[in-house]
Amino acid sequence: MDELMQILEELRPDVDFENETSLIDNSILDSFDIVALVGELNDAFDIEIKPNNLIPENFNSAKAMMAMIEQLQDE
Amino acid sequence: MGDQMKNKVIKRLLKIGSLLLALILCVIFLQEFVLCHGDHNRERIKGFYLEPKDSVDVVFIGASEVYSGFSAPYAYSRYGFTSYPLATQSNTISNYLACIKEAVRTQHPKLFVIEINGALYDDNTFAKNDSTLRNISDNLPLNASKVELVKKIATSDEAEYFFPIIKYHSVWENFPEGMNWNLSVIMSKFRGYNLLKGVKSKTTIFKYKNKIYNYELNNINEKKSLSKEYEESLIELLEYCKNNNLNVLFTRFPHIVAKSNLDRYQKSLYAEEIIREYGFDYIALDNKLDEIGIDYNHDFYNIEHLNLYGQIKMTDYFGQYLTENYNLKKSDLTPSQQKEWKKSAEYYDAFCKSYDDLIKQEKTKDVGEDFKTILSIKKYLD
Amino acid sequence: MSYTSFNFILFVLATVLIYFLFPLKKYRWTILLVANIVFYSLAGYKYSVFILFTSISSYLIALWIEKISASSKALLKSKKAEWNRDQKKAYKEKTKIKKRWVMALALILNFGILAFLKYYNFFSGSLNDLLGAFKIDFSLPTLKLFLPLGISFYTFQCMGYVVDVYREKTQAQKNPFKFLMFASFFPQIIQGPISIYDQLAHQLYEPHDFDFARFKHGCELILWGFVKKIVIADRAVIAINSVTANYSSYNGTTLTFTILLYSLQLYADFSGGIDISRGVAQIFGIDLMENFKRPYFSKSISEYWRRWHISLGVWMKNYIFYPIATSNLFLTASKNIKKSKFGKTAAGSHIAKVLPTSIASLIVFLVVGIWHGASWKYVAFGVWNGGIIMLGILLQPIFDIIIDKLHINRENIIFHIFQMARTFIIVLVGYIFDVAPSFSQGMRTIILFFTNQNLKTGWSEISTLGLGKKEYLLLLLFTILIFIVSLIQEKHELRGENIRQILDRKSFFVRWAVIFIGVMTVIVFGVYGSGYNAADFVYMQF
Numbered sequence: 001m002d003e004l005m006q007i008l009e010e011l012r013p014d015v016d017f018e019n020e021t022s023l024i025d026n027s028i029l030d031s032f033d034i035v036a037l038v039g040e041l042n043d044a045f046d047i048e049i050k051p052n053n054l055i056p057e058n059f060n061s062a063k064a065m066m067a068m069i070e071q072l073q074d075e
Numbered sequence: 076m077g078d079q080m081k082n083k084v085i086k087r088l089l090k091i092g093s094l095l096l097a098l099i100l101c102v103i104f105l106q107e108f109v110l111c112h113g114d115h116n117r118e119r120i121k122g123f124y125l126e127p128k129d130s131v132d133v134v135f136i137g138a139s140e141v142y143s144g145f146s147a148p149y150a151y152s153r154y155g156f157t158s159y160p161l162a163t164q165s166n167t168i169s170n171y172l173a174c175i176k177e178a179v180r181t182q183h184p185k186l187f188v189i190e191i192n193g194a195l196y197d198d199n200t201f202a203k204n205d206s207t208l209r210n211i212s213d214n215l216p217l218n219a220s221k222v223e224l225v226k227k228i229a230t231s232d233e234a235e236y237f238f239p240i241i242k243y244h245s246v247w248e249n250f251p252e253g254m255n256w257n258l259s260v261i262m263s264k265f266r267g268y269n270l271l272k273g274v275k276s277k278t279t280i281f282k283y284k285n286k287i288y289n290y291e292l293n294n295i296n297e298k299k300s301l302s303k304e305y306e307e308s309l310i311e312l313l314e315y316c317k318n319n320n321l322n323v324l325f326t327r328f329p330h331i332v333a334k335s336n337l338d339r340y341q342k343s344l345y346a347e348e349i350i351r352e353y354g355f356d357y358i359a360l361d362n363k364l365d366e367i368g369i370d371y372n373h374d375f376y377n378i379e380h381l382n383l384y385g386q387i388k389m390t391d392y393f394g395q396y397l398t399e400n401y402n403l404k405k406s407d408l409t410p411s412q413q414k415e416w417k418k419s420a421e422y423y424d425a426f427c428k429s430y431d432d433l434i435k436q437e438k439t440k441d442v443g444e445d446f447k448t449i450l451s452i453k454k455y456l457d
Numbered sequence: 458m459s460y461t462s463f464n465f466i467l468f469v470l471a472t473v474l475i476y477f478l479f480p481l482k483k484y485r486w487t488i489l490l491v492a493n494i495v496f497y498s499l500a501g502y503k504y505s506v507f508i509l510f511t512s513i514s515s516y517l518i519a520l521w522i523e524k525i526s527a528s529s530k531a532l533l534k535s536k537k538a539e540w541n542r543d544q545k546k547a548y549k550e551k552t553k554i555k556k557r558w559v560m561a562l563a564l565i566l567n568f569g570i571l572a573f574l575k576y577y578n579f580f581s582g583s584l585n586d587l588l589g590a591f592k593i594d595f596s597l598p599t600l601k602l603f604l605p606l607g608i609s610f611y612t613f614q615c616m617g618y619v620v621d622v623y624r625e626k627t628q629a630q631k632n633p634f635k636f637l638m639f640a641s642f643f644p645q646i647i648q649g650p651i652s653i654y655d656q657l658a659h660q661l662y663e664p665h666d667f668d669f670a671r672f673k674h675g676c677e678l679i680l681w682g683f684v685k686k687i688v689i690a691d692r693a694v695i696a697i698n699s700v701t702a703n704y705s706s707y708n709g710t711t712l713t714f715t716i717l718l719y720s721l722q723l724y725a726d727f728s729g730g731i732d733i734s735r736g737v738a739q740i741f742g743i744d745l746m747e748n749f750k751r752p753y754f755s756k757s758i759s760e761y762w763r764r765w766h767i768s769l770g771v772w773m774k775n776y777i778f779y780p781i782a783t784s785n786l787f788l789t790a791s792k793n794i795k796k797s798k799f800g801k802t803a804a805g806s807h808i809a810k811v812l813p814t815s816i817a818s819l820i821v822f823l824v825v826g827i828w829h830g831a832s833w834k835y836v837a838f839g840v841w842n843g844g845i846i847m848l849g850i851l852l853q854p855i856f857d858i859i860i861d862k863l864h865i866n867r868e869n870i871i872f873h874i875f876q877m878a879r880t881f882i883i884v885l886v887g888y889i890f891d892v893a894p895s896f897s898q899g900m901r902t903i904i905l906f907f908t909n910q911n912l913k914t915g916w917s918e919i920s921t922l923g924l925g926k927k928e929y930l931l932l933l934l935f936t937i938l939i940f941i942v943s944l945i946q947e948k949h950e951l952r953g954e955n956i957r958q959i960l961d962r963k964s965f966f967v968r969w970a971v972i973f974i975g976v977m978t979v980i981v982f983g984v985y986g987s988g989y990n991a992a993d994f995v996y997m998q999f
Contacts (some may be wrong), residue, residue: 030759031774035779244983
C-alpha cells in the first residue's frame, strides 16, 4: 500500500489520495493520469493491467486500486 | 385508486388541459389576426362573414371587376337593397362554386350576380397559381366548402391549406407588412361589420388610345372557346345553380375592349351561349358603356377596371336594372342593421370625397378599407 | 422521419400510449422493439438488411465468445489437479487467442461494411489520383453507395458490446430480439448517443411504469431540443448552405462570420437532436447518457472533447485510447526511452512518461476525423485536433514554467476566459474543415482570414444569404439565451442538478409560462412549412 501511495503522490501531488473515494467519478484523475499510472503500476507490481480493468470501480480510491492490484497478482 | 391519488391525477389533467387550451386559443388568434396574409382580399371575405344571417339580398361573385365596379353601400343608400361582393383579385371560375355555396349557406340571397371574367383567362394565366386559390381558401372558415375546394387541387401539403399558420407563421419577418389590413380586419370584428363592404379602387384616370367602342363591338360576332378547364368549371357551376334553383344573373362588367384583350370579349360570347342554354340570364355590360353613361377617358383606372367615377355610374345603372328586373324591394333589416348600413353609406360618401381630393392632388394610390385609408377619410365625414 | 417532424411527435405519442397501457409488463420491451422496427422501416426498409446483419452477427459472435470462455473454464476446472501451472497458462493463452480471433471476425465484418460503404469512394478516388500521377493505366470504379440510417452509431454500439463480452465485462444477451432492441433503439438510432451495453440494456428490458415527473421532464427536454433545432439550427443553416453552395465566391469577413455561425448551428442542431432523443427516452423511463456539457466553456481541447459528443469520446477512450496507450508496444517503448540516455534528461523523462498518451491521442483523433466523413479535409480535422492535444501534452511542462514565470494565477477568472477563448479559436479552426468543401478551400479560408477582411463587402454579402436582419437578430437573441441557460447549467452541475429540476422548484405559473412560451416560440419562429426548406440533421448521414 505504501508503494502505491508513493507512486500516486508522485504522479499527482495535488490530490489527497488518503481520503478521496471518487477520483474517477469526480474527474479528479483524467485518462492521461490513468495511462501514466498503468505503466507505473505494471512495473512496480509486476502485473498486466488490461483495458477492461480501466473502470471507475478500480480507480476511484487508492484502496480500490490496491484491491485490483492484488487481484491481478493472483492471476 | 385512492382519493388523494385521484385528486392528484385530476389536478394534473387540469393543469395540462389549461396549457393545451391556452396554446390552441393563442394559435387560433395568431392565425386569424396576425400570422396570416393580410390584404384586401382577406378583409373583403372576412367582412362578408360578418354580415348577419340572411341579411344580404344580392351576392356578387367574381374577380376584381366586381369590387371595383360596383358599390354596395351606395346601392343601399340609393335603392335600398343590400349586397356584397364575394370576390377576390384574379379569381378564377374554379373557385366560384365554393363562394356560391358559402353564400347560400350564410345568406340565402334573393339574387346572385356572377361576373364571368374569371372564366375568360388563358390556360396558363392563373390556373396553377397558388395565391389566387389562397385568396379564397385562406379566408374561408374550416368547413365543408373549404375542404372541397382544397381537395380539388390534390396536393400533398393539404395541412398547409387547412391550417394556414403553417405557411404564414414566418410573416413576422416582413412586419409591419400586412398589419395595415390585419388591423382593419380586427376593427371590423370589434365593430361587428365592415364599413365599405369590400369596395376597392385606385386614384387614377386612365386613357387608352386604341379602344374599340360599343358600335364596333356590335360587329364582332366571332366566338372563341374557353380553355377546357374553365369551361368545365362553368358547366359545373351552371349545374349546381340549376339543381338548387338559384336565382342567377350572369354578366360581364364594363371593360375597355381593345385589340389586346379582344379574345376575352370573344370568349364571353361563347360563355354567354352556354349560359343561355342552361336557361340563365346574361347581360353584357361591357357592350353598354354608352347606355350606362361611362366615359372611356375618365371612368377607368386601367384597361380592365372602372375607377370610382365609373363605379358610381355603374352602381346607378345596375342598381336600377336589378331593382326593376329582379323585383328587389327595400331590404328587410332590423333597426340596428339599418343603422349599420347607414353608417356604411356615410363612410362611402366620405371615401368618395377623399378620392376626389386625391385625384385633384394627382396622387396615385390604392384605396380601400385598410386601416390607413379609413383613418384618412374620417375627416370627410359630416 | 425526422425527430423534429410532426409525424415523429405522433409516433412517439402512439408508442407511449401503447407501451404504458400494455398489460403484460414483463413484455413491454417488445413494444419498443416494434417501435424500433417501424421507425427504421419508415427510414427506408431497403437498408435494414445492414442493421440486421450487424445485430445478428454481434449477437451470435458474442454468444460464441462466451461459449469459448465457458467451455475453457469448465475444462480448466476438470484439469485442475492434472495440469501444472505452465500448462494452465498455455491453455489460457490459447483460449484468449481463439476468443480474439472470433472477436476480430465481428470487428472486421462490421467495421468492414461501414468502411466500405462510407469510404470506398474516398479510397478509390484517392488511389485513382495516385495511379494517375504515376501514369498507371488502372482505375477503380466509383460506386453509388448509400449509407443506411445510423450506421456509424449502431455499428460502434454493437462492436462495443462484442468487445465488452470479450473482456468479460458483460454477459452476452441470449435473446436475439432483446439484442436487436438494444441495437436499434429508435430515439438514438439517428445520431446517438452511443450507449454502453451495461448502462443501457437493462433499462430497455426492465418494465417501466408511467411516472408523471419523468414524463414532464422528458417533454421539457424535448421542447428545449425543438427550440434549439427548429428555431436556431435550421435557421442558421440556411445562411451556411448559401455559402457552401458557392464557397469560393465569398470574402474573408463573410467566411469568418459563416464559421462562427456554424459553431452555433452545429451545437444547436446536434445537442438539440440529442435533447429530443434523451427526452423521448426519459418518458419511457430510460436514461441515455448526456452527449454535450456546454462544450464552448472548455479551457482546453482535451476538455472540449470531454464535453462535445461525449459518448463518442467515451467509446474512443474505452476501445481505442486505452488499448493503444496501455498496450505492451507503447509501455515498452516508454520504458526504453526512460532507460536511455535521453530519458535521463528532464525533457526525456517527461516525454517517456507521456509518449503513450500523446500518440494514442493522435491516433484517436485521426479516427474521429475520418469518422466524420470520407474526405481529406476530415483527415485534416483529425490531425488538427489530435495534433493540438498531442503538442499540449508534450509541451505541458513548458507551459507550466511560462505561467509560473509570468506569475499568472490559474484560478483567476480572466485566465479562465483566456483559456476558453483560446480553446474556442482552436475549435473554430477545426470547424473550418467541416464547412469548407475541400481541404484546399479550408486552407484558403485561413489565409483569407488574415488577408481578406472587408466589413462593408462582408455585410452586404451576409444579407444575401437568405436571412433578413430580423432573423439574424433572432439568432443573436437565442444565442444569448443558450448562453444564459448554459451558465445556469454549469453552475448547477456541481450540485448534480439540471434545469428541469430547478424549474420544478418554481411555482406552477412559472413552469406553465415557460412551457407556453417555449411551444409558441417553436410554432411562431420555427423553420417549417413551405416558407422554408427543411434542413436535415447534420449527423443523419453518418
